[in-house]
Amino acid sequence: MTKRNQIIQTTIQxxxxxxxxxxxxxxxxxxxxxxxxxxxxxxxxKDDLIRTIYDxxxxxxxxxxxxxxxxxxxxxxxxFMFWKNLFFFFRKNPHKFEFIEHYASTPLAKxxxxxxxxxxxxxxxxxxxxxxxxxxLRNLPVEYIxxxxxxxxxxxxxxxxxxEEEPPERMLQAYIQSSWDSIRNT
Amino acid sequence: MTKRNQIIQTTIQxxxxxxxxxxxxxxxxxxxxxxxxxxxxxxxxKDDLIRTIYDxxxxxxxxxxxxxxxxxxxxxxxxFMFWKNLFFFFRKNPHKFEFIEHYASTPLAKxxxxxxxxxxxxxxxxxxxxxxxxxxLRNLPVEYIxxxxxxxxxxxxxxxxxxEEEPPERMLQAYIQSSWDSIRNT
Amino acid sequence: MTKRNQIIQTTIQxxxxxxxxxxxxxxxxxxxxxxxxxxxxxxxxKDDLIRTIYDxxxxxxxxxxxxxxxxxxxxxxxxFMFWKNLFFFFRKNPHKFEFIEHYASTPLAKxxxxxxxxxxxxxxxxxxxxxxxxxxLRNLPVEYIxxxxxxxxxxxxxxxxxxEEEPPERMLQAYIQSSWDSIRNT
Amino acid sequence: MTKRNQIIQTTIQxxxxxxxxxxxxxxxxxxxxxxxxxxxxxxxxKDDLIRTIYDxxxxxxxxxxxxxxxxxxxxxxxxFMFWKNLFFFFRKNPHKFEFIEHYASTPLAKxxxxxxxxxxxxxxxxxxxxxxxxxxLRNLPVEYIxxxxxxxxxxxxxxxxxxEEEPPERMLQAYIQSSWDSIRNT
DNA sequence: GATGAATGAGACTTCATTCAT
DNA sequence: TATGAATGAAGTCTCATTCAT
Numbered sequence: 001m002t003k004r005n006q007i008i009q010t011t012i013q014x015x016x017x018x019x020x021x022x023x024x025x026x027x028x029x030x031x032x033x034x035x036x037x038x039x040x041x042x043x044x045x046k047d048d049l050i051r052t053i054y055d056x057x058x059x060x061x062x063x064x065x066x067x068x069x070x071x072x073x074x075x076x077x078x079x080f081m082f083w084k085n086l087f088f089f090f091r092k093n094p095h096k097f098e099f100i101e102h103y104a105s106t107p108l109a110k111x112x113x114x115x116x117x118x119x120x121x122x123x124x125x126x127x128x129x130x131x132x133x134x135x136x137l138r139n140l141p142v143e144y145i146x147x148x149x150x151x152x153x154x155x156x157x158x159x160x161x162x163x164e165e166e167p168p169e170r171m172l173q174a175y176i177q178s179s180w181d182s183i184r185n186t
Numbered sequence: 187m188t189k190r191n192q193i194i195q196t197t198i199q200x201x202x203x204x205x206x207x208x209x210x211x212x213x214x215x216x217x218x219x220x221x222x223x224x225x226x227x228x229x230x231x232k233d234d235l236i237r238t239i240y241d242x243x244x245x246x247x248x249x250x251x252x253x254x255x256x257x258x259x260x261x262x263x264x265x266f267m268f269w270k271n272l273f274f275f276f277r278k279n280p281h282k283f284e285f286i287e288h289y290a291s292t293p294l295a296k297x298x299x300x301x302x303x304x305x306x307x308x309x310x311x312x313x314x315x316x317x318x319x320x321x322x323l324r325n326l327p328v329e330y331i332x333x334x335x336x337x338x339x340x341x342x343x344x345x346x347x348x349x350e351e352e353p354p355e356r357m358l359q360a361y362i363q364s365s366w367d368s369i370r371n372t
Numbered sequence: 373m374t375k376r377n378q379i380i381q382t383t384i385q386x387x388x389x390x391x392x393x394x395x396x397x398x399x400x401x402x403x404x405x406x407x408x409x410x411x412x413x414x415x416x417x418k419d420d421l422i423r424t425i426y427d428x429x430x431x432x433x434x435x436x437x438x439x440x441x442x443x444x445x446x447x448x449x450x451x452f453m454f455w456k457n458l459f460f461f462f463r464k465n466p467h468k469f470e471f472i473e474h475y476a477s478t479p480l481a482k483x484x485x486x487x488x489x490x491x492x493x494x495x496x497x498x499x500x501x502x503x504x505x506x507x508x509l510r511n512l513p514v515e516y517i518x519x520x521x522x523x524x525x526x527x528x529x530x531x532x533x534x535x536e537e538e539p540p541e542r543m544l545q546a547y548i549q550s551s552w553d554s555i556r557n558t
Numbered sequence: 559m560t561k562r563n564q565i566i567q568t569t570i571q572x573x574x575x576x577x578x579x580x581x582x583x584x585x586x587x588x589x590x591x592x593x594x595x596x597x598x599x600x601x602x603x604k605d606d607l608i609r610t611i612y613d614x615x616x617x618x619x620x621x622x623x624x625x626x627x628x629x630x631x632x633x634x635x636x637x638f639m640f641w642k643n644l645f646f647f648f649r650k651n652p653h654k655f656e657f658i659e660h661y662a663s664t665p666l667a668k669x670x671x672x673x674x675x676x677x678x679x680x681x682x683x684x685x686x687x688x689x690x691x692x693x694x695l696r697n698l699p700v701e702y703i704x705x706x707x708x709x710x711x712x713x714x715x716x717x718x719x720x721x722e723e724e725p726p727e728r729m730l731q732a733y734i735q736s737s738w739d740s741i742r743n744t
Numbered sequence: 745g746a747t748g749a750a751t752g753a754g755a756c757t758t759c760a761t762t763c764a765t
Numbered sequence: 766t767a768t769g770a771a772t773g774a775a776g777t778c779t780c781a782t783t784c785a786t
Contacts, residue, residue: 003766003767018293019291019292019293020207021206021207021292022293024758024759024760025759025760025761026758026759026760029769034767034768035767035768035769036760036761036762036768036769036770037762037763037766037767037768037769038766038767038768040760040761040762041766041767045760045761046759046760046761101291102291104291105205105287105288105290105291106205106207107204107205107208138360138364140360140361140364141345143345144341144342144345144361147341147344147345148337148338148341148364151334151337151338151340151341152334152337152368154337155330155333155334155337156330158333159327159329159330159333174324174326175326175330178324178326178334178368178369179368181367181368181372182338182364182365182367182368183364186367189749189750210775210776210777211776211777211778212775212776212777215752220750220751221750221751221752222751222752222753222777222778222779223749223750223751223752223778223779223780224749224750224751225778226777226778226779227748227749227750228749231777231778232777232778375745375746390665391663391664391665392579393578393579393664394665396779396780396781397780397781397782398779398780398781401748406746406747407746407747407748408747408748408749408781408782408783409745409746409747409748409783409784410745410746410747412781412782412783413745413746417781417782418780418781418782473663474663476663477577477659477660477662477663478577478579479576479577479580510732510736512732512733512736513717515717516713516714516717516733519713519716519717520709520710520713520736523706523709523710523712523713524706524709524740526709527702527705527706527709528702530705531699531701531702531705546696546698547698547702550696550698550706550740550741551740553739553740553744554710554736554737554739554740555736558739561770561771582754582755582756583755583756583757584754584755584756587773592771592772593771593772593773594756594757594758594772594773594774595757595758595759595770595771595772595773596770596771596772597757598756598757598758599769599770599771600770603756603757604755604756604757
């Protein structure tokens with residue numbers, strides 16, 4: 001594992017456990033077993049480190065989102081696939097999930113939101129846009145729908161995190177259905 | 187206005203604008219025109235200050251939630267009232283809304299979530315429980331439904347905050363309907 | 373018990389337990405159940421409070437020192453009486469003993485040492501001076517002898533404090549003899 | 559001279575002159591010409607700094623104590639050597655002497671006393687124990703005898719410090735004799 | 745006499761960051 | 766690339782003290 005990777009993995013874990021604020025550079029240095037100088041060799045400063053991690057996570061999420069989503073499937077089924085991809089990514093990477101949650105509630109996040117929406121999530125945006133135009137989805141702002149889906153997935157992930165058990169498929173279907181019902185056209 | 191209130195109002199505003207981390211005690215001292223000692227006279231430390239404000243806001247929200255909700259109304263209409271109460275509380279108190287959002291994403295928040303749910307939000311919990319039992323709502327965890335409603339309101343509030351304009355009644359109804367559709371029995 | 377006395381007793385106890393430094397005015401206020409204003413009504417400031425207590429303790433010690441010391445006794449027996457008076461005063465008032473020990477090691481103490489020696493301890497000084505002149509004691513500085521006796525008593529008191537049991541009379545005699553042997557003429 | 563040493567030397571001097579309490583970190587920073595961060599790089603906090611210095615001084619004292627003490631000398635002469643070693647260490651290092659005096663009267667000191675006695679002072683303890691067993695010294699607690707010797711040396715050092723002049727050899731002998739007489743068997 | 749809310753200087757400590765090696 | 770000693774600004778909090786009631 002490269003030094004750069006040690007730094008990133010350690011930071012994700014620390015931020016997920018303690019929050020952005022409590023994760024000091026000193027702590028990252030100690031836990032990642034890397035010197036201060038090395039961190040500043042790879043990253044301009046703390047903000048840059050955090051932002052870089054966030055960007056890479058967004059990219060990773062963006063890639064995973066579309067996996068196995070077959071355009072031949074019905075719109076609803078494609079939606080279910082998207083939803084599950086996101087859900088299982090968070091379930092398998094709880095630290096990454098929490099990192100993103102912590103980051104999102106930071107003043108740092110505000111500026112970026114829009115810029116990033118247009119890079120890795122173009123396919124998701126297009127999918128929603130297409131759904132609205134075709135009448136599968138309600139005519140509500142694309143941004144609203146996107147945020148809502150994220151919120152639904154997050155609520156489920158967060159709720160389960162506490163109990164630690166994986167929900168039965170039946171329950172999962174119910175949660176996705178709940179999400180689908182909030183945006184599907186009627 | 188008492189000193190204690192000056193401190194609280196100033197802190198809410200600063201946190202909502204700059205975040206928990208960037209709101210230093212020094213800044214609170216300066217902006218609230220109160221001495222350091224006075225803050226520590228009323229609050230044990232910064233954590234206590236933040237937590238106390240959060241608790242008081244939760245209590246305030248709890249009280250507002252049930253205003254004008256008539257038990258003679260249909261279940262759905264009662265739900266719409268609840269939703270609007272929460273929504274307009276946030277719209278009228280954007281600083282309080284943002285304070286809560288900032289706080290919620292903090293390690294501090296984790297411990298409390300459940301304790302507090304059971305104090306000021308009993309009526310909300312009862313309402314959801316009743317809805318499930320009567321078949322108005324899906325048989326999903328009460329906690330999930332509660333979190334979902336908050337999430338829906340938050341997404342709408344957050345989205346509008348950016349534009350600053352109040353949405354037309356028609357749009358608002360659409361958002362509430364979206365929220366309702368995600369939990370109502372079918 | 374007067375407020376002034378409450379303050380003094382509380383302060384003696386706190387200082388003896390936590391030291392001069394750790395005994396803040398806030399702590400005295402809390403423990404003595406007296407308001408800040410009241411303390412500053414009776415004492416000019418913290419230094420004055422501490423110094424006043426110390427002075428009163430010195431006076432108390434000065435009075436106790438000569439109790440039951442009969443001039444008809446042999447010089448050695450008079451010495452034993454003095455020694456025991458001091459010893460039992462400290463044993464019965466461990467907080468006062470510790471207060472004095474804490475105070476003595478303070479920059480505050482330096483200035484006073486000489487001034488005070490000449491007030492409440494004149495009889496002790498005279499006694500030592502007399503002993504030297506009569507050849508009972510070695511021809512060493514009076515100040516040295518005085519300090520040595522205090523040191524001997526303190527060492528015994530401190531050592532016993534740890535074990536909390538009162539030493540048998542036989543042991544006590546041995547300690548006094550040790551003290552006596554260090555100054556008696558040979 | 560290393561930074562760590564600059565910090566230690568400066569702290570010893572400041573504490574000896576102003577006491578533990580009045581020696582603020584800010585003052586140490588200023589006088590040692592070292593940054594705040596550097597102090598906290600070498601020491602965990604102020605307590606740790608003070609304690610570390612104290613421990614190192616104890617160790618230094620422990621080493622000096624036995625210098626030039628020849629086992630072929632008579633027990634009494636060995637005692638005189640020990641006494642002089644301690645005395646001249648304090649005379650040559652008045653700041654260290656005063657630092658130790660200040661520290662010893664601190665709540666911090668209480669816990670350690672025993673632990674430390676058993677590390678650097680084993681030879682001294684053995685010496686006293688041996689003296690008791692061989693009948694050179696009175697059958698009194700070893701701890702008492704050790705404390706007494708320290709107390710005697712301290713009283714002399716303290717008394718002289720005020721006058722600043724070195725005492726004539728004749729006087730020094732008299733002080734050591736006084737100390738010896740308080741513990742030697744008769 | 746007595747209260748305790750209010751003060752603000754200054755205490756200790758942590759922080760992100762730099763730079764000589 | 767990598768290290769970690771060194772920096773000093775800025776953070777949180779405690780302190781002795783005052784004063785209107």
